[in-house]
Amino acid sequence: AAQSTVSASPATITAATGTSTITVTVRDANNNPISGRTVTLAASGTGNTITQPATATDASGQVTGGLSSLFAGTKTVTATVDGATVITQTAAVTVVAGAVSAGQSTVSASPTTITAGGGSSTITATAKDANGNPIAGATVILAATGTGNTLTQPLGTTNASGVATGTLSSTLAEGKTVSATISSVAITETAAVTVVAGAVSAAQSTVSTSPTTITASTGTSTITVTARDANGNPIAGATVVL
Numbered sequence: 001a002a003q004s005t006v007s008a009s010p011a012t013i014t015a016a017t018g019t020s021t022i023t024v025t026v027r028d029a030n031n032n033p034i035s036g037r038t039v040t041l042a043a044s045g046t047g048n049t050i051t052q053p054a055t056a057t058d059a060s061g062q063v064t065g066g067l068s069s070l071f072a073g074t075k076t077v078t079a080t081v082d083g084a085t086v087i088t089q090t091a092a093v094t095v096v097a098g099a100v101s102a103g104q105s106t107v108s109a110s111p112t113t114i115t116a117g118g119g120s121s122t123i124t125a126t127a128k129d130a131n132g133n134p135i136a137g138a139t140v141i142l143a144a145t146g147t148g149n150t151l152t153q154p155l156g157t158t159n160a161s162g163v164a165t166g167t168l169s170s171t172l173a174e175g176k177t178v179s180a181t182i183s184s185v186a187i188t189e190t191a192a193v194t195v196v197a198g199a200v201s202a203a204q205s206t207v208s209t210s211p212t213t214i215t216a217s218t219g220t221s222t223i224t225v226t227a228r229d230a231n232g233n234p235i236a237g238a239t240v241v242l
Contacts, residue, residue, distance in 0.1 A: 001088045003027040006079045008067070008091035015047075015133050019068045020093045024053070024079045026061045033061025040080045043093070047071035047131070069095045072133040097162075098129035100138060100185040107180045109168070109191035116148075117231045120169040121193045125154070125180040127162040134162030138183045144193075148172030148231070158182075173197045173233035198229035200238055 004027050008020045022041055026034045037057045041050050047070035053063035067077060077091040106126045114121050123142055127135040138158040144151055148171040154164035168178060178191040206226045214221050223242055227235040 001081075001085050003029060003031050004061075004079075004081070004087040005089050006077060006087055006091045008077060008093045011092065012094045012096060013068065015072050015095050015098050015129060015131055016068070016070050017098060018095070019051075019066050022065045022067055022077055022079075022091060024057075024063050024065075024087065026057050026063075026081055026087075033057075033059065035059050035061060037061075037081050038083070039063045039065075040083065041065045041067070042078050042080070043067055043069075044076040045069065045071060045073050048075065067093055070131045071095065072097045072129075097133035097135045098131070100127050100135060100183045101130045102185050102188045104128040104130060104132050105162075105180075105182055105185070105187045105189070107178060107187055107189050107191045109178055109193045112192060113194045113196060114169065115198050116173045116195050116229060116233050117169075117171045117198050119195075120167045123166045123168055123178050123180075123191060125158075125164050125166075125182060125187070127158045127164075127182045134158075134160070135183075136160050136162060138162070138164075140164040140166075141181045142166045142168075143179050143181070144168055144170075145177045146170065146172060146174050146195075149176065168193055170195045171231040171233075173229075173231075197233035197235045198231070200227050200235055201230040204228040204230060204232050 005025045049068045051066035053065045075093045079087045109121045125140045127138040150169045152167040154166045158164045176193040180187045208224045209221045225240045227238040
């Protein structure tokens with residue numbers, strides 16, 4: 001077992017699409033190759049597809065199999081000879097995430113309701129491949145509907161968890177739809193942020209009359225008060241005393 005070897009080529013593959021060839025060489029204690037032995041492969045982690053060697057070891061003591069996986073991570077490949085002897089050496093295969101998936105990647109906002117001119121929402125974009133593996137090093141660009149927005153783009157690329165964050169604030173009260181493009185892929189999911197009006201502004205709110213001239217005792221003028229915040233957004237639900 002100590003003289004036998006297990007190797008993988010390539011040592012890094014892409015999830016779902018890549019395959020590493022696993023080569024096992026069975027030798028005796030004096031390093032002589034042993035033919036005619038049955039080798040069984042195993043690998044750590046989940047989502048793996050292992051192709052077992054189709055034949056017994058050849059004259060060089062070798063057989064080959066394969067490893068692919070849906071899930072990113074480092075896989076440790078082991079080999080057992082004739083169902084009993086576990087080869088001491090192992091092989092490491094690193095499975096990396098595939099391309100950005102529009103359907104698996106996500107966009108979220110917290111909080112989902114902010115105040116115009118005063119609040120901000122953190123926008124979190126998470127890059128994932130088709131199998132849900134997080135993708136590090138991806139570039140995220142955010143966009144938002146409506147006007148009056150201040151959109152802070154993520155600093156740098158996605159981290160090891162596939163996450164990058166930015167912020168959204170706005171002076172205009174309305175519903176905003178926030179979208180993300182990750183490594184040039186438009187993400188299907190969007191995030192909704194509702195911007196509500198701020199406090200009543202004495203300067204922005206108005207009082208008007210119609211008509212401006214009335215007859216004593218018989219005339220009536222309609223007084224209209226419009227409540228607005230500091231950015232001119234109308235405010236519903238405010239109590240008015242004339």
